Amino acid sequence: MSKKVVAVIFGGKSSEHDISKISATTVMRNLSQDKYRVIPIYITKTGEWKLYDGSVDNIVNGSWEKYAVSCILSPSTEHKGFFRIVGDKIKSIPVDVIFPVLHGKGGEDGSIQGLFEMSGIPYVGCGVLSSAAAMDKAYTKIIASHVGIPQAKHITTYRHELDNMEKILDKTEKKLGYPCFIKPSRAGSSVGVTKAENREQAKKGILLAAENDKTIIIEEYIAGHEVETAVLGNLDIQIAGVGEILAADEFYSYDAKYNNAKSRTVIPAALPAETVEKIRKYAAKIYKALDCRGLSRVDFFVRENGDIIFNEINTMPGFTSISMYPMLFEHEGISTSELVDRLIEAALSGEER
Template sequence: MNRKTVVVLFGGQSSEHEVSRMSATTMLKALDSKKYQVIPVGITKEGQWLIYTGPTEHISTGQWEKYATPAIISPDAKQRALLKIVNGHIKEIPVDVVIPALHGAWGEDGTIQGLLEMACIPYVGCGVLSSAVCMDKVFTKLIAKNTNIPQAKYVWFTKEELEEMDKLVERVEKKLGYPCFVKPANTGSSVGISKAKDQAALVKAIRLAADYDRKIIVEEAIIGREFECAVLGNEEPIVSGVGEVLPAAEFYDYDAKYNNSESRTIIPAPITEYEEKTMRKIAAKIYQAVDGSGLARVDFFVEEETGRVLLNEINTMPGFTSISMYPMLWEAVGVPKAELMDCLIELALTRDSGIRG
C-alpha cells in the first residue's frame, strides 16, 4: 500500500505555542505509520520552520529544536512540496496533506490555510474564511446574531480607543454591568481573559487583553454551566454528544485547562434531552453558517436562572491534548483517535478535490 505523506505542523508564533505542541504529540501518536509517512514540522516562536526527526515525546517538553533541520512549505503550486534545506541544498519532499495542529494567531486564523491554498496542498480543517471569522470572536458573534443564534450580550472596541478609557468603562457598565468577562478578540485557550467584578478590575482586564490583540471584546457574565460538543464533516457535518466542563478555578482559564488537575470533564453531560438536542442543533447551525469544514468544537453556556442555551464560541482547530474534549467526545461514541485522524485526512482530501476538481 502506498503511504500518504502527511506533514504535521506544530508550535507557531502565537501565545498558544505550548498547547499546539501538546496537540501535535497526541496526533502524531494516533497516526498509523502503516498508512502514512508522517513528517513533523515545528515552527519556533521566532517563526523558523524546522523538520523534526527526534522522539515524539520531546515535542511536548520543548526539546525538539535540538533534532531539527530547516524547511519550508513551497508556495509554488507546481511543487506541492516541503522543501528541506541541508547545507544550502534544497530537497523536495512531495506532500499529500498537511495537518496544521496550530492554535491561535498565524495558524488557526486563516493565514497558514492561505499559504496551503496557494501551494495547492490539501489540509485538515476549516478554510481561509471560516478560520478567520471564527478566530475573531467579534465576527463570530456578528454571524451568530445574523443567524438568530442566542448568545451573551457584549460590547467590543479597538486598542486605539483605550485613550478614552472612561467612555469605554461607561459603555460596559451601561450595557453589561458586573461581573463581566474581558477577552482579546483573537486568542484561544483562554489566553488574556479576565473576569472583572468592579471598575478597577475592568480597566486592568482591558489593558491585559490589549497586550494580546488590537481588538477587545467584553461579555456579560453568564451564571450557569459550561458545555462543549464536537463537529466533524464538510457540507453535511455530524455532531457528537455533549460534554460538561467543571473548571477548578472561578472560570475555565488557561491554568484551569492545562495545569490544574482538579478541572474535570463529564462525558456524556448530565443534561436533559431538550438541552442536548438544542446544543447539537446550534452546533451544526453555526458550523454551516461560518462555512466550516473538517472539524470544530462548539462551546455553550446553559444559564442557571432561565435555562437558556447560549452559544459561547466555535473553535476551528480544537485542542488535541490528552485532556482535550474534542477527541474524548468522539472516543465516547466509539471513534478512537486513530480512526478520527483517518477521517480528518479523508475530509481534507475530499474538500480539496471538490475545490480543484
C-alpha cells in the same frame, strides 16, 4: 497501496505553542503507520520552520530542537511540498496532505491556510475565511447573531478607542454590569481573559486584553454550566454529544485548563435531552454559517433556567489528554485514530472549500 505522506505542522508563534506540541503528539501517535508516512514540521516561537526527524516521544520535551533543520513550504503548485535546507543543499519533500495542529494566531486564523491554498496541497480543517472568522470572536458574534444563535450581551471596543476609557466603562456599567468578562477578540486558551468585579478591574482587564489584540470584547457574565460539542466533516457533518467543563478555578482560565488537575470534564453533560439537541443544532448552524470544514469544537453556556448561550467556536481544538474534542468522539465510539483518519479523508475528499 502506497502510504500517504502527511505533513503534521505544530508549535507556532501563538501563546498556545506548548499546547500545540501536546496536541501534535496525540495526532502523530494516532496516525496509522500502515497508512501514513508522517513528516513532522515544527514552527518555533519566533516563526522559523524546521523539519523534525526524531521520535514522537520527544516532541514535548524539546530536546531535539537543536538538531532540527530548516525547511520551507513551497507556495508553488509545481512542488506540492516542502524543501529541506541544510547549507546550500536543498532536498524536495513532496507531501499528499497537510495536518496543521496549530492553535491560535498564525495557525488557526486563516493565514497559514492561505499558504496551503497557494501550494495546492490538500489540508485538514477549515479554510481561510472560516478560520479567520472563527478566530475573531467579534466577527463570530456578527455571524452568530445573523443566524439567530443566542449570545451574551456584549460591547466591542478597539485599542484606538481606549483614550475614551471612562466612556467605555460607563457603557459597560449601563449595558452589562458586574461581574463582566473582558477578552481579546483573537486569542485563545483564556490568554488575556479577565473576570471583572468592579470598574477598576474592568479597566485593568480592558488594558490587558488590548495587549493581546486590537479588538476587545466586554461581555455580560453568564452564570451556569460551561458545555462543549464537537463537529466532524465537510458538508455532511457528524455532531458528537455534549460534554461539561468543571473548571477548578473561578473560570476556565489558562491555569485551570492545563495546570490544575482538579479541572474535570464530564461526558455526557447532565442536561435534559432537548437542551442537548438544541446545542447540537446551534453547533451545526454556526459551523455552516462560517463555512467550516473538517472539524470544530463549539462552546456554550447553559443557564440554570435552561437558556443556551453560544460562547465561541474553535477550528483547531486541542488534542491533549484532557481535550474535549477527541473525548466527545471517543464517547461516540470513534477512536482518536479513526478520528484523525476521517479528518485526513475529509481533507482528501476534493470537496470545494
